[in-house]
Amino acid sequence: LFASVEMTPGDPILGLTEAFVADSRPGKVNLGVGIYYDETGRIPLLRAVREVEEALAREAKPRGYLPIDGLPAYNQATQKLVFGAESPLLAAGRVATSQTIGGSGALRVGAELLRKALPKAKVVISSPSWENHRVVFNAAGFDVVDYAYYDAATHGLDFAGMLADLGKLEPGTVVLLHACCHNPTGVDLSAEQWKQVVALVKDRGLLPFIDMAYQGFDKGIDADATAVRLFAESGIESFVVANSYSKSFSLYGERVGALSIVGANREEALRVQSLVKRIIRSIYSSPSTHGGALVAGVLNSAELRALWEQELTEMRERIHAMRAGMVQGLAAQGAAQFGFIQQQAGMFSYSGLSKAQVDRLREEHAIYAIGTGRICVAALNRGNLDNVVAAVAAVIR
Numbered sequence: 001l002f003a004s005v006e007m008t009p010g011d012p013i014l015g016l017t018e019a020f021v022a023d024s025r026p027g028k029v030n031l032g033v034g035i036y037y038d039e040t041g042r043i044p045l046l047r048a049v050r051e052v053e054e055a056l057a058r059e060a061k062p063r064g065y066l067p068i069d070g071l072p073a074y075n076q077a078t079q080k081l082v083f084g085a086e087s088p089l090l091a092a093g094r095v096a097t098s099q100t101i102g103g104s105g106a107l108r109v110g111a112e113l114l115r116k117a118l119p120k121a122k123v124v125i126s127s128p129s130w131e132n133h134r135v136v137f138n139a140a141g142f143d144v145v146d147y148a149y150y151d152a153a154t155h156g157l158d159f160a161g162m163l164a165d166l167g168k169l170e171p172g173t174v175v176l177l178h179a180c181c182h183n184p185t186g187v188d189l190s191a192e193q194w195k196q197v198v199a200l201v202k203d204r205g206l207l208p209f210i211d212m213a214y215q216g217f218d219k220g221i222d223a224d225a226t227a228v229r230l231f232a233e234s235g236i237e238s239f240v241v242a243n244s245y246s247k248s249f250s251l252y253g254e255r256v257g258a259l260s261i262v263g264a265n266r267e268e269a270l271r272v273q274s275l276v277k278r279i280i281r282s283i284y285s286s287p288s289t290h291g292g293a294l295v296a297g298v299l300n301s302a303e304l305r306a307l308w309e310q311e312l313t314e315m316r317e318r319i320h321a322m323r324a325g326m327v328q329g330l331a332a333q334g335a336a337q338f339g340f341i342q343q344q345a346g347m348f349s350y351s352g353l354s355k356a357q358v359d360r361l362r363e364e365h366a367i368y369a370i371g372t373g374r375i376c377v378a379a380l381n382r383g384n385l386d387n388v389v390a391a392v393a394a395v396i397r
């Protein structure tokens with residue numbers, strides 16, 4: 001029956017983790033997948049999360065179905081975090097939010113919605129973008145093309161190229177934007193640059209689809225949501241936000257994300273939400289209970305939220321320290337050209353390493369990175385930093 005099914009290439013990110021797990025060499029390091037590891041090399045279980053988890057265990061509640069669009073307390077807390085508690089959009093009832101199966105689920109449900117609402121639209125993503133963006137929008141039936149973004153020569157932003165490409169798009173084109181901590185490059189827009197992009201997108205009648213998977217991982221919860229807040233203030237009628245708690249709550253496997261659609265008014269938001277619910281029902285019916293309850297439990301308690309913010313700050317500061325450590329370590333080995341790693345934001349750095357150098361890192365040093373040269377700096381710690389630095393210095397020689 002399945003004789004015609006050919007072998008499909010493995011996922012460039014999660015497939016690499018499979019190879020890493022199968023590697024028996026001691027001291028191996030996974031700089032591939034975007035996961036934050038703490039100083040001891042473990043994925044942290046945040047204290048704020050554990051408190052809610054223990055309370056939930058004590059309550060031992062039954063596990064009925066959640067509503068199709070998820071836990072209301074989760075969706076409300078998400079709206080406040082993403083748009084700001086005082087957002088006029090929220091007061092006006094213009095935002096329809098659904099708990100989704102991770103940020104990826106939000107992207108896919110959002111893509112399905114747009115495919116129904118704007119069947120002729122094209123989708124544009126940054127060059128480069130997260131590997132799965134193209135896959136998700138293609139799977140929903142969209143043509144996906146790139147807009148200029150990363151400048152390999154400067155290891156920074158090709159802002160003129162970005163504006164030029166966005167300026168040529170047809171009205172109604174869906175523009176996928178990374179709110180912060182751009183994946184894979186770590187290269188973000190400044191607030192001033194965001195203002196220009198927002199003005200251009202509004203003028204040309206484009207539809208922004210903002211992916212915010214790393215809120216709090218660069219500057220802080222509100223600062224990292226600058227793009228969302230600027231679009232909200234701009235008076236633009238509609239935009240879409242997918243957000244994820246995988247990283248910010250260290251809840252990767254709980255698959256906690258959300259899709260928020262901003263409509264022209266309350267009534268439009270309600271109509272859009274009815275379609276979102278139909279789409280979710282046709283894919284996975286409703287989200288699972290546990291992860292959403294954890295996030296809602298933290299965000300809806302002043303005390304736990306403060307604890308979470310402190311833990312998020314610790315994660316963010318540790319990443320900044322690892323960036324600095326890597327740059328200093330490489331400079332000490334005579335490789336002074338990596339200073340840009342400290343300018344980049346979030347978990348990732350486009351290191352500039354070639355595919356051949358990445359292959360050597362893996363084969364000769366048991367250090368795993370993405371073939372594009374993307375490394376996850378959040379997987380570095382004082383225990384593995386020197387080895388990674390020495391290995392990088394060796395493969396670039």
Ligand code: LMR
Binds near residue numbers: 183
């Ligand atoms: C990554 O880019 O490594 C993460 O977002 C994990 C994933 O799902 O790819």
